[in-house]
Amino acid sequence: MVGLQCLAVTVGLGAGLGAAAFRWLIETATHVFTGYDDYAAVAGAASAHLPGLGRWFLLVTPVIAGLLYGPLVYRFAREARGHGVPEVMYAVAERGGRIRPQVAVVKALASALCIGGGGSVGREGPIVQIGSALGSSLGQLVRLPESRLRLLVACGAAGGIAATFNTPIAGVFFALELILGDFAVESFAAVVLAAVAAAALSRAAFGDHPFLALPSFSISSAWEYVAYAVLGLLAAGVGVGWSRTLYFVEDLCDRLWRGPEWLRPAVGGLLLGGLLLVLPQMYGVGYPVLGRAVAGGYAIGFVLLLLVGKILATSLTIGIGGSGGVFAPSLFVGAMLGEAFGLVLRALDPALVPSPGAYALVGMGAVFAGAARTPITAVLIMFELTGEYRIILPLMLAIALAAGVSKLLSRDTIYTRKLLRRGIDLGAPDRALARIPVSAAAGPLPAPLAPQTGLPELTARFAADDRMALPVLDEVGHLLGVVPALEVERAVQDAAGEVTAADLAHVVPMLRGDESLEEALAELTRHGGAGLPVGAAGVPSAWLTHRDLLRAAAGIRPGG
Numbered sequence: 001m002v003g004l005q006c007l008a009v010t011v012g013l014g015a016g017l018g019a020a021a022f023r024w025l026i027e028t029a030t031h032v033f034t035g036y037d038d039y040a041a042v043a044g045a046a047s048a049h050l051p052g053l054g055r056w057f058l059l060v061t062p063v064i065a066g067l068l069y070g071p072l073v074y075r076f077a078r079e080a081r082g083h084g085v086p087e088v089m090y091a092v093a094e095r096g097g098r099i100r101p102q103v104a105v106v107k108a109l110a111s112a113l114c115i116g117g118g119g120s121v122g123r124e125g126p127i128v129q130i131g132s133a134l135g136s137s138l139g140q141l142v143r144l145p146e147s148r149l150r151l152l153v154a155c156g157a158a159g160g161i162a163a164t165f166n167t168p169i170a171g172v173f174f175a176l177e178l179i180l181g182d183f184a185v186e187s188f189a190a191v192v193l194a195a196v197a198a199a200a201l202s203r204a205a206f207g208d209h210p211f212l213a214l215p216s217f218s219i220s221s222a223w224e225y226v227a228y229a230v231l232g233l234l235a236a237g238v239g240v241g242w243s244r245t246l247y248f249v250e251d252l253c254d255r256l257w258r259g260p261e262w263l264r265p266a267v268g269g270l271l272l273g274g275l276l277l278v279l280p281q282m283y284g285v286g287y288p289v290l291g292r293a294v295a296g297g298y299a300i301g302f303v304l305l306l307l308v309g310k311i312l313a314t315s316l317t318i319g320i321g322g323s324g325g326v327f328a329p330s331l332f333v334g335a336m337l338g339e340a341f342g343l344v345l346r347a348l349d350p351a352l353v354p355s356p357g358a359y360a361l362v363g364m365g366a367v368f369a370g371a372a373r374t375p376i377t378a379v380l381i382m383f384e385l386t387g388e389y390r391i392i393l394p395l396m397l398a399i400a401l402a403a404g405v406s407k408l409l410s411r412d413t414i415y416t417r418k419l420l421r422r423g424i425d426l427g428a429p430d431r432a433l434a435r436i437p438v439s440a441a442a443g444p445l446p447a448p449l450a451p452q453t454g455l456p457e458l459t460a461r462f463a464a465d466d467r468m469a470l471p472v473l474d475e476v477g478h479l480l481g482v483v484p485a486l487e488v489e490r491a492v493q494d495a496a497g498e499v500t501a502a503d504l505a506h507v508v509p510m511l512r513g514d515e516s517l518e519e520a521l522a523e524l525t526r527h528g529g530a531g532l533p534v535g536a537a538g539v540p541s542a543w544l545t546h547r548d549l550l551r552a553a554a555g556i557r558p559g560g
């Protein structure tokens with residue numbers, strides 16, 4: 001246990017260093033391409049390197065960036081393409097937590113080049129993948145078992161989020177709720193240590209302050225809760241729509257592109273550059289634009305334009321093969337939705353809405369919850385990002401509604417949809433059992449009981465047999481039912497004299513050989529778990545128990 005905690009702290013420190021290095025890479029790449037540390041803060045300005053071009057340089061920066069990161073991703077780590085979090089979820093669920101070590105380096109370089117070159121994506125997906133790859137590499141180096149390896153991957157994800165956004169609590173719940181899906185004490189302790197280590201290192205490097213500087217907010221009337229509830233419902237629709245648009249554009253790019261994959265980001269960069277030329281506020285992550293909108297710096301028409309523009313710009317960046325996250329774009333889209341909603345309400349009744357920015361803040365968390373369906377993480381990350389506690393109640397209300405309605409509108413999320421398109425459903429109760437047919441696991445049918453078998457013979461039979469249930473067949477071999485050992489024990493205890501197997505038999509369903517062990521498990525559990533017959537047309541030919549099911553999941557052949 002102590003060894004695992006030491007590894008968790010090591011992974012957290014590594015993720016913190018990785019986050020600091022990644023931020024530096026983004027700033028450096030942005031400065032090389034534009035002459036500014038964050039071009040979104042001066043959106044529309046000419047390049048500091050080539051002022052004579054005006055802002056026409058925006059047309060070519062994504063192309064140059066694509067020429068650099070496209071071959072890098074294609075040659076060394078193709079899983080570094082896209083927004084990163086689904087790949088980590090897949091590694092934890094399907095590959096025992098194994099991630100190739102080079103993913104961390106390739107993801108950091110590719111995402112920094114993509115964002116620095118104008119890609120309208122976030123940095124949370126890359127840092128989650130970077131931190132997770134560090135955790136996986138360390139775990140594989142010391143030869144940890146898969147259960148511990150998965151935990152170190154989650155530690156890396158938590159450390160990355162905690163260090164990047166200065167949100168240690170949200171980092172913990174992001175890893176537990178989204179990556180690991182496990183809130184066990186051991187998991188919680190290790191992930192917390194990693195997040196604390198990463199956040200402490202990040203605060204030493206960048207200072208301890210809220211991620212966004214926001215004006216003061218307050219609730220002026222109880223009627224505002226109704227408005228926040230409506231915003232939550234709208235956010236659910238926008239979150240699902242944003243997720244659908246992302247993958248629609250990616251599918252469209254897949255259908256249209258016929259050239260080599262390494263060249264796709266550069267050629268697609270022409271389209272992205274054209275969009276940036278029209279709407280330069282979409283350059284990079286875009287936090288300065290988000291902050292200005294929340295502070296009331298834009299009119300409602302331009303706010304709605306930014307909302308649509310961000311969805312299109314991020315979808316196009318991912319669709320052409322870019323590398324970056326979708327968390328920051330989700331916050332951006334949510335802020336624009338909330339700000340527009342608040343501005344409309346203030347136009348209707350200025351006294352009711354003293355600060356539309358409060359709706360922008362709530363909209364940020366609600367759209368993320370609608371898109372990712374992680375309500376706990378959404379509440380905590382918005383609180384930590386802003387340090388604004390007074391908005392916590394409407395924030396919780398809107399996020400809960402957004403997550404709930406989102407589930408009604410779509411079974412997948414912005415993260416799981418990418419995996420579902422590959423045929424991977426992480427929501428299945430047990431994916432290993434879903435892939436194994438009953439016929440591959442069932443053992444031989446036990447010697448059946450005759451319907452007229454009396455209690456003394458039943459007692460002797462169960463005493464000599466280690467099975468917890470036995471089938472009862474009629475004269476022609478049809479199943480009448482199953483006698484559980486527990487029923488025989490009760491009959492002996494009650495001193496029942498003229499009891500036969502037919503009297504004690506329970507009617508049970510007969511499993512088919514072609515159905516999955518996942519379905520069989522549900523039937524086994526529903527009917528006591530002692531064993532069920534396998535066959536067709538009422539005639540059993542095999543027998544399935546929990547032991548058979550576990551042996552199949554472990555890869556042991558029946559009778560082996």
